[in-house]
Amino acid sequence: MDESKMETEVESVSSNPTQEEEDPKRYLKGFRLIVAVLGLGIILFLPTAEASIVSTSLVTISEDIGSYDRSSWIITSYLLTYTGCLIVWSKITGVIGLRPALLWSAAIFIPFSGACGAAKNVEQLITFRAFQGIGASGLYSVSTIGMFQLVPPRQYSQINSIAACFTAVWLLIGPVVGGAISQTGDWRWIFYMVLPIQAISIFPTLLVLPSRFPLHCEPKVKSKLQLSSILDLFKKIDALGTILLLGASALLVTVLEEGGVQLAWRSAVIITCAILSGIFWLAFIFWERTSGRDDSSENAMFPRRFFGNQIFMANLFGLFVSGVPVIVAVIELPQRYQIVNAASPLSAGVRLLAYAAPLPFGIVFANTLTGKYRVPFIYSLSGGAILQTIGFALQSTLPNTLRTWPGQYGYSVITGLGMGMSMGTYYIMTPISVGKKDQHLAVGAGLQARLLGSALGIAIVNNVLNNYLERHLPPSQLVDLRSSTASLSHYPIEMQRGIREIYGEGFNLQMRVSIAFCAAQFVVVGLIARKKALRIDENGKMTGGGL
Structure with missing residues (x-):
């Protein structure tokens, strides 16, 4: 893409806000805005926290229903449908509106969450988790899109900080909730708690949102495609x-x-x-x-113009590769604490706070730099990638002793800060790198890219761990441990120590694999580098350009 094309691309996205964007009636204010933001933020809790809650409880779940070797599919089946449907729900939102989309997604998520709690075996749980992921993707996608539709572009930095902090806080709380529930021995309440939380969050939100929001200020226009048949709806989505x-x-x-x-x-x-x-x-x-x-x-679903938008595609790649390290830490660290350090599920969740707690601070810091002080995106992205790379490199050297080495919590803090800086920057770049009419699709595509990276990342690192265990453990031990890691306590102390060391090396190897994905984010920095560095202007638009 030559310089003139790039400048045109940025200007077309960033300059001259349309009259409809400036119309204050399009956006919520005061009490209604507060209720809507809080409601959408709480709705984000369950889809965001599901992965971390279940990951903390994965050992307990597998001990109860067996098949530890397939336990990763309890996460992966959820992530597959969750990631596969994010952009689909963003398209559905554009067709039927925000309110109906929220209701549809909740109608899928709630009953299948109950079904997960009632699962009798791992096969049922994996299947129900897949359907639960479809509803969860709707709640997450529609809520995130709704956040950006509540306010004008100049307030995107603030709303992005709020939305991202909600996400990070839920990631932080999730492992503790999962650990506390699992420690009681009844992991099924992880799924049963969905109904009251959804009721508390979704109904007040629907009450304050205007009918047909965000198109409530526009006259009703008869669509070219009437939704009078399933075929018409399929064409639309x-x-x-x-x-x-x-x-x-x-x-x-x-x-x-x-x-x-x-x-x-x-x-x-x-x-x-x-x-x-x-x-x-x-x-x-x-x-x-x-x-x-x-x-x-x-x-x-993914318009042709997206392919020609280098800034958007680079941001999409960044979301994809950053999805690997963020989920690897959330999923694998609690398992390490439980298997290598013999921690309880609750203790494992509390220890993960060293990684999760700095995330919101990294997000707010990045959004303050780019939004308030107009610092170019390349600096916050570079800082985030550097901290992530250093953090995972340090975590790949952890000692494999039963006693937890305190220094690893410092490594987790570094990693969490880096992840927060990257997440905050990628999320604010997503809606402002495309035109207003494409923002719901862009947000959906960005969410899907990050979560698809997470799903693939979990599959990769678990494959790495399983292959490492196969090479270093006798077949008889491997069969026992894959069935349930609780069998580890049945071995003699010396043998337990050896097994824990092997698992520890396997977890360290997972961290080394994640380093490559952290470093890959420097490619994004190179792709968005311009003579006039890309940044946010006073109207909340993207400015800069030139190769």
Whole structure:
């Protein structure tokens, strides 16, 4: 992309706010704004905290229903549908509106959360978690989009800080809640607590949101496509693109999760899934570029103009690669504390606070730099990537002793600050790197990229751990431990020490793998570097440009 094109691209997104954007009636104020922000923030709790709550309780769950070797699928099945549907829900929100989309997603999330709590075996739990993920993706996507629709662009930095801090706080609370519930021995309440929390948050939010929000100030226009049939709705939400994206994601994660663990890398199933995944990805890209060829097209889930927007695509890549380290720390550190350091689920959740607590501070710091002081994005992104890389490099050297080494909490603080700076910057760049009419799709795509990176990251690091254990543990021990890590306490003390050391080295290896994804974020810095550094102007728009 040459300099003139880049300058045009940035100017088209950043300059001359339209009359509808300046109309104060489009946005909420005062008490209604406070209630809406709090309501949407609480709605974010369950989808955000689910992964960290369940991860802290994963050992307890697997001990109760067995199959520790497949326990990662309790997380992965949720993440697969969660990530696969985020941009779909953003498209649905644009078609039916914010209020109906919230109700639909809650109607899926709540009953399947109850079904997870009633699951009799790991197969049922994995299946119900997949359906729960569909509803959770709706709650997360619609709530995040709603946050940006509540206020004008000049307030995006503040609302982004609030939304991101809600997310970070829920990540912080999640492990403690999961650990406390698991320590009682009844992990099923992790899923049963959904109903009252959703009722408290969703109904006040719906009451303060105007009808047809955020289009309540525009006259009702009869749509070209009447939603009088299922076919019309499928056209509106880009059903073919949805199927291709879900297929591509599911097949790829299946390859990473099962390859070298349940199935050999050269097995027919793994090779077939890998080939089909590649075909689905190519078909998805081809379909979206074709269906979105006309810039006036309303049906494309990922419009053609997104592919030509280098800033947006670079930001999307950054969200994808940063999704790996953020979830690896949340999922794997509690398991390390429980297996290597013999911590209880509650203790593991409390120890994770060393990583989770600095996240909100990193987010607010990054948004203050870029929003209030107009510091270019490349500096906050570089700072975040440096801290993450250093933090994970240090955590890959942790001693594998039963007693927890206190210095590792300092490493977690460094990592958490870095993750917060990156998250805050990526999230504020997402809506302002595209035009107003595309913001709901851009936010959905950004969320999906980060969570898809998380799903793939969990599959990769668990595959690394399982392969390491296979090389260093006898088959008989491996079978016992994969069935339930509680069997570790049945071995003699000396043997326990050796097993814990092997697990510890496996967890350290996971951290080394994560370093590569932290360092990959420097690619984003290079891609968005311009003669006039990209930053936020006084109107909340992106300014800068030139190669």
